[in-house]
Amino acid sequence: MKKPIASLAVWLALSSGAAFGQSVLTPVATTSHKGSLLIFPLITVDPTFATDTVIQISSDSPASAVHILCTYVNELNGRVNFGFDMAPNQTVTWEVGTSNGNDIAAGAFPVWVGSPSYANGSVYRGELVCFATDTVASQQISFNHLLGTATVLSGLPTASGPSTGPKTAFSYGAWSFVARDDFGNPTGDGLAVGAPGRLLLTGGGLGTYDACPALNTASFMPIGATVGDLTVLDNRMSVVSCNQDLRQDFALHPTKLQFTVRTAFEESFDAGWECVNNVETVRLDAGNSALTNPSNFYVSTTKTASARLEAAGVSSDRCSGPTENVGLLGLMISVVGINDQTADQVVAKPMTTVGSSQGLTNNGQQSGFVYWDPGRNP
Numbered sequence: 001m002k003k004p005i006a007s008l009a010v011w012l013a014l015s016s017g018a019a020f021g022q023s024v025l026t027p028v029a030t031t032s033h034k035g036s037l038l039i040f041p042l043i044t045v046d047p048t049f050a051t052d053t054v055i056q057i058s059s060d061s062p063a064s065a066v067h068i069l070c071t072y073v074n075e076l077n078g079r080v081n082f083g084f085d086m087a088p089n090q091t092v093t094w095e096v097g098t099s100n101g102n103d104i105a106a107g108a109f110p111v112w113v114g115s116p117s118y119a120n121g122s123v124y125r126g127e128l129v130c131f132a133t134d135t136v137a138s139q140q141i142s143f144n145h146l147l148g149t150a151t152v153l154s155g156l157p158t159a160s161g162p163s164t165g166p167k168t169a170f171s172y173g174a175w176s177f178v179a180r181d182d183f184g185n186p187t188g189d190g191l192a193v194g195a196p197g198r199l200l201l202t203g204g205g206l207g208t209y210d211a212c213p214a215l216n217t218a219s220f221m222p223i224g225a226t227v228g229d230l231t232v233l234d235n236r237m238s239v240v241s242c243n244q245d246l247r248q249d250f251a252l253h254p255t256k257l258q259f260t261v262r263t264a265f266e267e268s269f270d271a272g273w274e275c276v277n278n279v280e281t282v283r284l285d286a287g288n289s290a291l292t293n294p295s296n297f298y299v300s301t302t303k304t305a306s307a308r309l310e311a312a313g314v315s316s317d318r319c320s321g322p323t324e325n326v327g328l329l330g331l332m333i334s335v336v337g338i339n340d341q342t343a344d345q346v347v348a349k350p351m352t353t354v355g356s357s358q359g360l361t362n363n364g365q366q367s368g369f370v371y372w373d374p375g376r377n378p
Helices: 002-016
Strands: 037-044 052-059 066-074 079-086 091-095 125-133 146-154 168-173 175-177 198-200 215-220 230-241 243-245 255-263 268-276 279-283 307-314 328-338 345-350 352-354 369-371
Touching (some): 037 052, 037 146, 037 230, 037 328, 125 146, 125 279, 146 175, 146 345, 168 345, 215 230, 230 243, 230 307, 268 279, 307 328
Parallel strands (some): 243 369
Antiparallel strands (some): 037 175, 066 079, 066 125, 146 168, 198 369, 215 307, 215 352, 230 279, 230 328
């Protein structure tokens, strides 16, 4: 009797991964937990729509202070680095467009074209990446106490007077990555996480952060759909690649966004694709000339007022240059009318994770990383 019991014990240990000190399930970043790395996929200071963005970052550590290093990257690869210290249990808040904040001096959002640049996008939109480092910004560290929220405002007053557009606002939670040990547990405060300047987003154990989602999904109403008093007038998706190069001598990591739409009739559409940079807001409508098959995002095609969108970052020869298989961090945004066809409000929600990017590779490089320059940053 002892032999079968021993064999069963070994089988259970191997199945759970306990024999190797690893979890079967790869931990994946979400917008609902704390972490050591935060990524905000949409920052906008676009004067065309009189927009601005307010950032809040909180630490719930009751005892430890921490240094935070942040980088803005716009859609044409202009970038700015800045850093600040946080006291225990502190929350810092600032307005991106004016750099006005409480107790910190945030950098100005970069409204210029970087080099190398990219064909699509706007210098007034982009992303924010923030993570914990040691006090001299020479090494990324574990500090799994950080939460982030962005509030996007539109219809603000301009230099020429009040805005004529609707006044709207929406908030979303930053994507959060936990620094973990070999058993999948969050690591203790202040420990080095991997080699300096290389944050690995693979969920691969000690020295790595949570993996990126392999693809994103979200329920949505196609353009023109009406349910009760709500009509959808426009949809868009803000997305960032999980291959992030924040170094001064950075490399581009474009991908092809591949969309699939699934309707309430259990039908699916190969809904088209668009070649994108590391960060971009993609309009899912006929006004976007870079998007193939935009009609698949309209209720006239889906025939249902509810649907689900899937987005994956894939390598493809359809784009003008090299593209990569990448994990994605997405935000779904809808412009809606209430009781009529007027744009009354903008609503947004982070997309849901599907799988992990742990298995995605690009020329031998595992997908999911943040590179930065230790010692060059504030």
